[in-house]
Amino acid sequence: MSPTIIECKNVTRIFNPGENEVRALAGVSFKIEKGEYVSIMGKSGSGKSTLLNTLGLLDNLTSGQYILNGNDVSNYSEKKLTKTRLKSFGFIFQSFNLMNNITCLKNVELPMLYAGINGQERKKRALELMDKMQILDQANKKPMTLSGGQRQRVAIARALANSPDVIFADEPTGALDSTTTKNILNLLKELHLSGNTIVVVTHDIGVAKSADRIITIKDGLIESDVMNL
Amino acid sequence: MIFEYIKLSINELFNNKLRTFLSLIGIVIGVAVVFTILSINDIANAAISSAITGTNGTVNINYTSDKSDEESNLYTSFASSFGGIGEVNYRFDPDDTAELIKIDGISDALPHYSSSINVSLDRKNITMNIKRDSENFIDFYNLELVKGKYIRDYPEDKRMSIAVVSDKFIENSMKLTIDEALGKTIKLNNKLFTIVGVSSSNNSNIDNIILLYDKAYDTMFSSGSIQFMSIKIDPGYDLNDTTALAVDKMNELHNTTNTKDGYIQEDLSLIISQITSVTNILSIVMSIIASISLLIAGIGVMNIMLVSVVERTKEIGVKRAIGASKGAISFQFIIESSLLTLLGGVIGIIFGITVIKLALNLLDMNLPINISYVFFAVIFSISLGIIFGFLPAKRAANLNIIEAIQSE
Numbered sequence: 314m315s316p317t318i319i320e321c322k323n324v325t326r327i328f329n330p331g332e333n334e335v336r337a338l339a340g341v342s343f344k345i346e347k348g349e350y351v352s353i354m355g356k357s358g359s360g361k362s363t364l365l366n367t368l369g370l371l372d373n374l375t376s377g378q379y380i381l382n383g384n385d386v387s388n389y390s391e392k393k394l395t396k397t398r399l400k401s402f403g404f405i406f407q408s409f410n411l412m413n414n415i416t417c418l419k420n421v422e423l424p425m426l427y428a429g430i431n432g433q434e435r436k437k438r439a440l441e442l443m444d445k446m447q448i449l450d451q452a453n454k455k456p457m458t459l460s461g462g463q464r465q466r467v468a469i470a471r472a473l474a475n476s477p478d479v480i481f482a483d484e485p486t487g488a489l490d491s492t493t494t495k496n497i498l499n500l501l502k503e504l505h506l507s508g509n510t511i512v513v514v515t516h517d518i519g520v521a522k523s524a525d526r527i528i529t530i531k532d533g534l535i536e537s538d539v540m541n542l
Numbered sequence: 543m544i545f546e547y548i549k550l551s552i553n554e555l556f557n558n559k560l561r562t563f564l565s566l567i568g569i570v571i572g573v574a575v576v577f578t579i580l581s582i583n584d585i586a587n588a589a590i591s592s593a594i595t596g597t598n599g600t601v602n603i604n605y606t607s608d609k610s611d612e613e614s615n616l617y618t619s620f621a622s623s624f625g626g627i628g629e630v631n632y633r634f635d636p637d638d639t640a641e642l643i644k645i646d647g648i649s650d651a652l653p654h655y656s657s658s659i660n661v662s663l664d665r666k667n668i669t670m671n672i673k674r675d676s677e678n679f680i681d682f683y684n685l686e687l688v689k690g691k692y693i694r695d696y697p698e699d700k701r702m703s704i705a706v707v708s709d710k711f712i713e714n715s716m717k718l719t720i721d722e723a724l725g726k727t728i729k730l731n732n733k734l735f736t737i738v739g740v741s742s743s744n745n746s747n748i749d750n751i752i753l754l755y756d757k758a759y760d761t762m763f764s765s766g767s768i769q770f771m772s773i774k775i776d777p778g779y780d781l782n783d784t785t786a787l788a789v790d791k792m793n794e795l796h797n798t799t800n801t802k803d804g805y806i807q808e809d810l811s812l813i814i815s816q817i818t819s820v821t822n823i824l825s826i827v828m829s830i831i832a833s834i835s836l837l838i839a840g841i842g843v844m845n846i847m848l849v850s851v852v853e854r855t856k857e858i859g860v861k862r863a864i865g866a867s868k869g870a871i872s873f874q875f876i877i878e879s880s881l882l883t884l885l886g887g888v889i890g891i892i893f894g895i896t897v898i899k900l901a902l903n904l905l906d907m908n909l910p911i912n913i914s915y916v917f918f919a920v921i922f923s924i925s926l927g928i929i930f931g932f933l934p935a936k937r938a939a940n941l942n943i944i945e946a947i948q949s950e
Contacts, residue, residue, distance in 0.1 A: 371943045383564070395867045
């Protein structure tokens with residue numbers, strides 16, 4: 314059995330505690346092992362985005378425990394959270410969220426810049442990743458001149474920059490047509506097969522089914538957690 | 543690493559050219575004024591020291607109608623320095639020199655003849671002070687002949703229609719080079735004089751002159767045009783003490799010891815204090831202008847950076863999500879505002895240097911630009927960016943990540 318990367322123990326996230334409180338996560342417990350490809354599915358308002366934000370350490374949990382690589386990160390300081398996001402996580406967003414006034418290459422280099430890696434090494438690794446994503450010829454273009462699929466490939470390359478333990482993808486194909494969606498899902502599959510741990514959040518059953526395991530969220534609780542092999 | 547952040551910032555500033563330009567104006571004015579203030583003091587000091595060293599051991603003794611009145615003395619001093627304009631009744635006798643030389647410590651004395659006259663140049667007429675040559679004139683002032691010959695190098699019969707002029711006169715009034723001027727004629731009182739020599743001096747008595755042979759001068763102007771008496775003090779003797787003896791002697795010779803009128807030492811310290819008081823007022827006024835424009839400019843920079851933070855909220859959120867620390871975000875904004883003010887500062891320095899160079903040209907002075915002021919102005923503008931960029935940078939760093947990513 315592979316080691317556990319993520320473990321949630323009765324995690325809750327409550328907004329506006331008091332009269333109008335919203336229990337976005339009402340007590341969620343699960344484990345994700347190294348190398349797994351998991352999709353978290355749910356309708357809008359189900360709490361899946363809150364779960365992703367919590368898992369990605371962008372948001373604090375209200376109660377419960379979040380154990381990452383054996384460390385309880387529930388009460389990490391701001392500095393440690395930032396460092397964990399930088400070193401352990403890669404993020405892929407629905408709207409790509411690339412910096413539009415710098416080149417694609419510089420976009421991929423950005424997380425390495427924050428990690429303090431020197432310029433030559435940054436460039437070398439960024440070019441390798443872009444080659445792997447088959448967008449090497451777009452390296453010196455600005456993101457706006459690329460197609461949606463190409464931009465998402467740049468974003469994936471950026472997510473891989475610091476060799477993360479987990480890649481979080483939030484509706485990664487939400488802004489893409491069906492052909493491109495297929496390509497990107499194949500790409501995620503390949504990344505999974507080469508050993509990456511991937512967590513995809515989606516409302517689209519088609520996207521969810523490309524993963525090996527589907528966790529369904531409803532009203533802030535896990536409704537089902539099934540293998541999809 | 544810092545270099546990469548700087549590149550990112552330059553990129554950002556270039557993406558907003560108009561905004562960058564607008565926020566620069568105040569900084570440019572402010573830094574230009576600060577730079578000018580710093581340099582003005584230097585110019586004033588140089589002017590003062592050249593006024594002092596230029597005299598080279600010579601002191602002028604003036605005649606005044608009221609020797610106890612400082613104000614009128616100052617006026618007399620000024621008037622004589624700038625060529626004796628106004629109703630000053632000169633009372634000097636060429637024979638006074640013989641008595642003055644007898645005083646211990648005075649090596650030489652020279653009556654300073656000077657008369658205003660219309661000089662016809664090619665296209666215009668100007669008023670100039672004509673000076674009278676004498677046997678000891680050249681030695682007295684250590685007058686340097688930069689080109690040509692001296693009047694007394696010519697035989698007696700040639701001397702009546704030749705002149706030695708100063709380099710300043712050639713360059714400023716004739717608008718010629720020294721080489722071109724030699725051999726040219728100038729018309730004084732409808733009489734033509736050929737320029738045979740060019741002189742140069744730092745002494746304000748003789749730095750801008752037309753010098754004529756004494757007999758030629760005497761045929762043109764009546765006697766009694768001695769403007770003041772110059773004495774030369776031996777090195778080793780106290781300038782003021784020795785001059786006081788000379789002043790006493792003059793009062794004695796002309797029976798003015800117990801009258802209101804009499805003789806006084808041309809007081810450089812009065813001129814100097816006059817110069818410093820003018821530059822002090824100038825410095826204060828300019829400091830106020832600089833402070834106001836820098837404060838407004840700084841607030842402008844802060845405002846623009848705050849707008850920039852709002853506009854780039856999403857970008858900041860994404861950067862934070864992918865691992866940028868708060869420090870990295872605020873560093874980025876601080877670098878950006880510092881670059882902005884540095885750019886303004888550099889343009890301001892260029893403006894400042896231009897203003898100073900123009901002023902030096904007008905004052906006919908040559909003073910190198912002080913590099914330490916350039917350095918100071920650069921550091922100053924960068925600090926301005928850091929100070930006024932601090933608040934926007936802090937705001938950017940403290941944005942809520944999730945809200946920032948979701949903003950459009």
